[in-house]
Amino acid sequence: MDPINSPHDRFFHAVFSDEENARDLLRNALPGELLRQIELSPLQISRESYVDEHLAVHQSDLLIRTRYRDRPVFLYFLVEHKSQPSRWTLLQLLRYMVRIWDKELARNKKLKKLPPIIPMIFYHGARRWNQPLDFTAYVELQESVHSYVPDFEAILFDLQQTDEDELHGAVLFRTAMKIAKYAHTHLQPHLREILRAVSIRPLDERTRSFLKMFLRYILQVGRDTPRAVVLEEIDKVNDEEAREVYMTAAEELRAEGIEIGRQEGRQEGRREGRQEGNIEGRIVSKQEVLVRLLEKKFGPLESGTKQTISGCRDLNRLDEVIDLFLDADSVEEILQPLV
Numbered sequence: 001m002d003p004i005n006s007p008h009d010r011f012f013h014a015v016f017s018d019e020e021n022a023r024d025l026l027r028n029a030l031p032g033e034l035l036r037q038i039e040l041s042p043l044q045i046s047r048e049s050y051v052d053e054h055l056a057v058h059q060s061d062l063l064i065r066t067r068y069r070d071r072p073v074f075l076y077f078l079v080e081h082k083s084q085p086s087r088w089t090l091l092q093l094l095r096y097m098v099r100i101w102d103k104e105l106a107r108n109k110k111l112k113k114l115p116p117i118i119p120m121i122f123y124h125g126a127r128r129w130n131q132p133l134d135f136t137a138y139v140e141l142q143e144s145v146h147s148y149v150p151d152f153e154a155i156l157f158d159l160q161q162t163d164e165d166e167l168h169g170a171v172l173f174r175t176a177m178k179i180a181k182y183a184h185t186h187l188q189p190h191l192r193e194i195l196r197a198v199s200i201r202p203l204d205e206r207t208r209s210f211l212k213m214f215l216r217y218i219l220q221v222g223r224d225t226p227r228a229v230v231l232e233e234i235d236k237v238n239d240e241e242a243r244e245v246y247m248t249a250a251e252e253l254r255a256e257g258i259e260i261g262r263q264e265g266r267q268e269g270r271r272e273g274r275q276e277g278n279i280e281g282r283i284v285s286k287q288e289v290l291v292r293l294l295e296k297k298f299g300p301l302e303s304g305t306k307q308t309i310s311g312c313r314d315l316n317r318l319d320e321v322i323d324l325f326l327d328a329d330s331v332e333e334i335l336q337p338l339v
Contacts, residue, residue, distance in 0.1 A: 007220040008081045009049075012060045014213045015176045018206075019043050022064060024169030026075065029120060029157035038075075039067040048103075050096040051078075054296045057289060057322075058082045059092070062122075063100065065115075072115040074100060077122045077157075082323060083184060084127040090135045093119045093154060119152065124159040124180045171197055172210050179214055187222050191233045199239040208245060215249040279315070286318040293322070298331050305331060312338050 016022045023040045046063040060079040078093050097117045123129055133154050159181050167174050175197050182190050201207050218225050234243045287309050320337045328334040
């Protein structure tokens with residue numbers, strides 16, 4: 001997977017490659033009638049991704065194979081990491097579903113019928129989902145052509161609109177959902193509760209692995225959780241093992257060449273310096289992501305275009321431009337908010 005997508009993608013797959021967490025996700029996301037007829041054990045969780053490379057910064061996916069009424073069925077989650085819903089998500093879903101079927105046919109050339117795929121959208125953006133969930137809403141339909149147009153609906157699991165008290169599952173699943181829900185907005189008020197929820201469990205290998213994964217994700221994407229804040233909250237829950245895991249996670253990120261400073265502020269020994277570095281690092285990171293995405297889609301950029309991007313120091317405007325990437329047809333259209 002492209003490294004610019006790694007924080008979200010690694011977090012999501014680390015959580016849901018665990019079969020217990022995948023079951024909890026299905027219990028919370030599937031409608032009751034469907035859930036009652038889906039076999040939740042065993043689940044076959046695929047490690048393959050079907051997402052377009054140039055969309056990987058905003059999307060992850062999860063393919064689960066199980067049985068429905070004693071017949072094979074796929075449950076396919078497209079995970080939207082954007083802060084707002086995208087208009088063409090169902091079109092992307094359709095493209096990925098065809099890829100899954102193509103791969104099934106390649107694996108088993110004797111297939112006479114394709115296994116059904118239940119398409120699902122996992123959305124944890126800040127804005128309420130307001131885009132179609134029925135594919136025919138995309139198409140200008142007249143009655144005479146209706147039967148010739150693909151017709152399917154997707155199941156939406158909108159984490160922001162889900163009451164935390166209504167989430168059912170084990171502690172690690174519910175903790176992961178809380179982190180995913182608040183990582184881009186206001187995680188700090190929930191950080192102590194998250195650490196305490198994990199710390200009260202026996203720190204066996206599974207829990208330790210999850211704690212490290214949680215902390216890695218927070219270090220990389222938490223907008224209001226610089227290192228000093230995380231360490232302060234760890235001290236407040238008085239958990240030496242959590243502190244040890246945190247330091248290990250931070251060292252691993254450095255060893256992998258990931259600059260924690262981009263998320264937590266430059267380490268200059270003073271909290272003020274950290275905060276200033278945090279903002280500067282996030283600006284540089286978003287500029288690099290934007291240049292990379294544009295060059296993948298449109299080819300090498302002119303020097304003036306790169307200067308326009310590097311000259312923008314407004315995080316909100318950079319986010320706005322990145323959000324335009326999926327739906328725009330030209331570099332000029334995408335960069336319009338910067339002009």
